[in-house]
Amino acid sequence: MKLNRRTFFKSGALGAGAMTLAAPAIAQNRRELTMVMAWPHNFPGLASIAYNFAKYVEELSDGSITINVNAAGELVGAFEVFDAVGQGTADFYHASPMFLAGKWQPVTFFGLVPFGLNANEHCAWMYFGGGEELQDKPYREMFNLKGFTCGHTGTQMAGWFNEEINSLDDFKGVKMRSSGIAGEVMRRVGASAVMIPPQEIFTSLQSGAIDATELCCAxxxxxxxxxxxxxxxxxxxxxxxxxxxxxxxxxxxxxxxxAHEKVIVRHAVQSANSINIGEWPYYNARAMDTLRNDHGVDVRLYPDDVLEALAITSAEVVAELGETDDYARDIYASWKEYRDTALRYSALVDYPLYRARKIAFEAGA
Amino acid sequence: MKLNRRTFFKSGALGAGAMTLAAPAIAQNRRELTMVMAWPHNFPGLASIAYNFAKYVEELSDGSITINVNAAGELVGAFEVFDAVGQGTADFYHASPMFLAGKWQPVTFFGLVPFGLNANEHCAWMYFGGGEELQDKPYREMFNLKGFTCGHTGTQMAGWFNEEINSLDDFKGVKMRSSGIAGEVMRRVGASAVMIPPQEIFTSLQSGAIDATELCCAxxxxxxxxxxxxxxxxxxxxxxxxxxxxxxxxxxxxxxxxAHEKVIVRHAVQSANSINIGEWPYYNARAMDTLRNDHGVDVRLYPDDVLEALAITSAEVVAELGETDDYARDIYASWKEYRDTALRYSALVDYPLYRARKIAFEAGA
Known part of the structure; x- marks a missing residue:
C-alpha cells in the first residue's frame, strides 16, 4: 500500500501496550520518498552522503520509509534541487547550500566562507552556536525548506593553474572558475572569475574557456x-x-x-555526517599521493602577502554579505563572533599542532 | 515486562504484512540496560556523549530500549568499566580506550597516539582504513567487548607548568601527570611521569604531589x-x-x-559522534578566552627542537608498542601506513591552511 506522503504517520497516538501481533506497526504507513542530488551518481565524497542517508533512514525505520536517490539531471538539474523540494516535486535534496546562492546569497554562511570555519568548527556553530536556528527561519519563510548540515569536505585547495602565483598581480586577467563569494574576492583582486557547475569544469579547462579552476580537493x-x-x-x-x-x-x-520520523531523519543525517567526516581525509590523502607520484602534479603555496591581501578582501566581501537583509544581519553577527573566537583559538592551538606534525613528518618520525 | 536482556529480540523472524494493530512490535520486548561512564556526571564534552547516546537509542527504538547512565564510582570505578561490561555487570560503557591500556597497551592506537591522527583522520582510519575490524577481533577475544569509536576531543594542549620549557633538559626531574605512552615518552626524556585518574589531578597539583599535568584542553x-x-x-x-x-x-x-537493534546502536553512536565533533571546538574556544582574559593564563609554545626530539622518541615508543603481540602488529601496520599518508597530506594541505588562517587573524581580517 502506498499512502500519500502527506498522510500523518500516527504511531505517536497509539498506546504501547495495546497489541499482541508482532510486525512493526511502522510498516503499515509506508512512505516512498524521492531525493535529488546536485551531483552525478558516485561523485566522490558527495553522492555517498545521499546514499548513506537514504540507507540509514530505511534501516532505522525498519523499511517503512524508502528514499529513491536521483542524480543531477535525472529529475532536475543541480541548481534546481531547492526549488523542486520546496515545491514538493521531490522530498529531499543533498547539495551544497552554495547552489542556492543565486537566489539568496547569505546561504554562503551555511556552506563555505573564505578564511572561515573548518569542518568541526562549522558543526560547532550549527549545533552549539545557534546556526541551525538561524537557518531554519529564512529557509522556511523563503524556500519552504528544512535544512540540515551534512557532509564536510574539510580542507580544500586553492586551485589549478598553469602559471605561478607569486604576487597579487598574477591573478590579473586570469579566467578562473570559482564559486560564491570567493569568486567576488577573485574579481576584486583582478581575476575574471566565472561560476561553472562541477560537471562542466573539465571541458572548460580542456577547451581553454578557462585558464584556471578551483573545485575542491585532491x-x-x-x-x-x-x-x-x-x-x-x-x-x-x-x-x-x-x-x-x-x-x-x-x-x-x-x-x-x-516525532519518531523526525528523530529518524535527524539521526540519519548526523550519522551520515559522522561517516563523511572520516571519508574525505581518508581518500584525499590517498589521492594526493597519486596526483604527485603518478601524475607529477606540482603542489605550491600562495605567498604570505597574497594570503593576507585575499584575507582582507574576503573580510570586506563577507561583511557586505552580512548586510544583505535582516536574516543575514543576524546570521553574520552570530557567525562572525564565533568565527573570530575560533580563529583566535586556532592560531594558538591548532596552528602550532599542525606545525608540530609537520616537524615530526620532516624529521621522519 | 522486563525481559532478560539475553532474550532474542525476534522481530526479524516475523513477516511485515502479518498484523493489523498499530503500536510498534518493538515495544513488546523492552530492554532496560545499564551504561557505565569513566567520568563524573557533567564532565565537559565526555558525559554528554554517553547521555546523548542513551537518549538517541531510546528515541530511535521508540522507547523499547532504555539505558540508565552511571558515573564513575556509582557502579564501578573509571578503570573498571571494561571488566564490568565484558562480564555483563553492565551493558555499555563510555570511556577513553586508554583506560584499558593497563591490561592491553595496544588499545592506545584506538585512543590517542603522540604525533598521531586528528579527530577526522581517526574517523577516517576507523571507518575506511580498517580500524574497526582490527579492533573487533582482540576486543571480542580478550575482553568480550564490541567497541565503537565515539567522541573526539580534537586538538589538545601539552600541559600545565610553573616553569618554562625551553629545552629537553627542562623536563628533567619534573613530576608530571601524563597518561599512556606519552608518559613513557616523557620518562625517556627525563620526566617522572605518573598516571592519575582525571578526578584526582586537581588535588595532586594542589598538594604539590605533582609539578605539572596534562589532561586535555581548555x-x-x-x-x-x-x-x-x-x-x-x-x-x-x-x-x-x-x-x-x-x-x-x-x-x-x-x-x-x-539486526534492527544493531542498526539503532550503530547510528546512535555515529550521531553522538557527529554532535561531539562540534561540541569540543565550540566550548574549547570559549574556555580559552576565559582562561586568558579572566585568569591570566600564559599560553606558550614548546620550541621546535623540543618537538622534534619528542617526535623521534614517540616514534620509537609507538613502534615498540606495535610489537606487543600479533594483534598489535596488524593494527600498527595499518595505522602507520595511513598515519604517514595523512601526515604527508597534512604537511602539504592542512598546515598551510592553518597558517593562512593565522595570517588572516593577525591581519585583523
Whole structure:
C-alpha cells in the first residue's frame, strides 16, 4: 500500500501496550520518498552522503520509509534541487547550500566562507552556536525548506593553474572558475572569475574557456581529471577552509512527520555526517599521493602577502554579505563572533599542532 | 515486562504484512540496560556523549530500549568499566580506550597516539582504513567487548607548568601527570611521569604531589581548575593530537541484538559522534578566552627542537608498542601506513591552511 506522503504517520497516538501481533506497526504507513542530488551518481565524497542517508533512514525505520536517490539531471538539474523540494516535486535534496546562492546569497554562511570555519568548527556553530536556528527561519519563510548540515569536505585547495602565483598581480586577467563569494574576492583582486557547475569544469579547462579552476580537493579534483590540463596545484584553500554539504527536505513534509520520523531523519543525517567526516581525509590523502607520484602534479603555496591581501578582501566581501537583509544581519553577527573566537583559538592551538606534525613528518618520525 | 536482556529480540523472524494493530512490535520486548561512564556526571564534552547516546537509542527504538547512565564510582570505578561490561555487570560503557591500556597497551592506537591522527583522520582510519575490524577481533577475544569509536576531543594542549620549557633538559626531574605512552615518552626524556585518574589531578597539583599535568584542553582543563595552580599553559598537544572516546558493549549482548537493534546502536553512536565533533571546538574556544582574559593564563609554545626530539622518541615508543603481540602488529601496520599518508597530506594541505588562517587573524581580517 502506498499512502500519500502527506498522510500523518500516527504511531505517536497509539498506546504501547495495546497489541499482541508482532510486525512493526511502522510498516503499515509506508512512505516512498524521492531525493535529488546536485551531483552525478558516485561523485566522490558527495553522492555517498545521499546514499548513506537514504540507507540509514530505511534501516532505522525498519523499511517503512524508502528514499529513491536521483542524480543531477535525472529529475532536475543541480541548481534546481531547492526549488523542486520546496515545491514538493521531490522530498529531499543533498547539495551544497552554495547552489542556492543565486537566489539568496547569505546561504554562503551555511556552506563555505573564505578564511572561515573548518569542518568541526562549522558543526560547532550549527549545533552549539545557534546556526541551525538561524537557518531554519529564512529557509522556511523563503524556500519552504528544512535544512540540515551534512557532509564536510574539510580542507580544500586553492586551485589549478598553469602559471605561478607569486604576487597579487598574477591573478590579473586570469579566467578562473570559482564559486560564491570567493569568486567576488577573485574579481576584486583582478581575476575574471566565472561560476561553472562541477560537471562542466573539465571541458572548460580542456577547451581553454578557462585558464584556471578551483573545485575542491585532491580526491574530487583528481576524479574530475583537472591534472590533465593544469600543472600547478596551489594550497591552501583559503576560499573553502571547508565546504559543508546539506540535506534538506520539504518543510510541509517535515511538519507532517511524526516525532519518531523526525528523530529518524535527524539521526540519519548526523550519522551520515559522522561517516563523511572520516571519508574525505581518508581518500584525499590517498589521492594526493597519486596526483604527485603518478601524475607529477606540482603542489605550491600562495605567498604570505597574497594570503593576507585575499584575507582582507574576503573580510570586506563577507561583511557586505552580512548586510544583505535582516536574516543575514543576524546570521553574520552570530557567525562572525564565533568565527573570530575560533580563529583566535586556532592560531594558538591548532596552528602550532599542525606545525608540530609537520616537524615530526620532516624529521621522519 | 522486563525481559532478560539475553532474550532474542525476534522481530526479524516475523513477516511485515502479518498484523493489523498499530503500536510498534518493538515495544513488546523492552530492554532496560545499564551504561557505565569513566567520568563524573557533567564532565565537559565526555558525559554528554554517553547521555546523548542513551537518549538517541531510546528515541530511535521508540522507547523499547532504555539505558540508565552511571558515573564513575556509582557502579564501578573509571578503570573498571571494561571488566564490568565484558562480564555483563553492565551493558555499555563510555570511556577513553586508554583506560584499558593497563591490561592491553595496544588499545592506545584506538585512543590517542603522540604525533598521531586528528579527530577526522581517526574517523577516517576507523571507518575506511580498517580500524574497526582490527579492533573487533582482540576486543571480542580478550575482553568480550564490541567497541565503537565515539567522541573526539580534537586538538589538545601539552600541559600545565610553573616553569618554562625551553629545552629537553627542562623536563628533567619534573613530576608530571601524563597518561599512556606519552608518559613513557616523557620518562625517556627525563620526566617522572605518573598516571592519575582525571578526578584526582586537581588535588595532586594542589598538594604539590605533582609539578605539572596534562589532561586535555581548555574546556575540560579549566573545568578542573588547573589554572589555579599552574601559570603556563603549553601548546601544542603533541601527545594527544586528538583523544578518541569509545562506546562499548558486551559482545554477547551485541550478538543477541536483532539486526534492527544493531542498526539503532550503530547510528546512535555515529550521531553522538557527529554532535561531539562540534561540541569540543565550540566550548574549547570559549574556555580559552576565559582562561586568558579572566585568569591570566600564559599560553606558550614548546620550541621546535623540543618537538622534534619528542617526535623521534614517540616514534620509537609507538613502534615498540606495535610489537606487543600479533594483534598489535596488524593494527600498527595499518595505522602507520595511513598515519604517514595523512601526515604527508597534512604537511602539504592542512598546515598551510592553518597558517593562512593565522595570517588572516593577525591581519585583523
Amino acid at each position: 580526491w574530487l579534483d583528481s576524479a574530475n581529471g583537472f591534472h590533465q590540463y593544469a600543472k600547478y596545484y596551489y594550497a591552501p584553500g583559503w576560499q573553502e577552509v571547508n565546504s559543508a554539504g546539506e540535506i534538506g527536505m520539504n518543510a510541509d513534509l517535515w511538519d507532517d512527520f511524526s | 574546556w575540560l582543563d579549566s573545568a578542573n581548575g588547573f589554572h589555579q595552580y599552574a601559570k603556563y599553559y603549553y601548546a601544542p598537544g603533541w601527545q594527544e593530537v586528538n583523544s578518541a572516546g569509545e562506546i562499548g558493549m558486551n559482545a554477547d549482548l551485541w550478538d543477541d541484538f536483532s
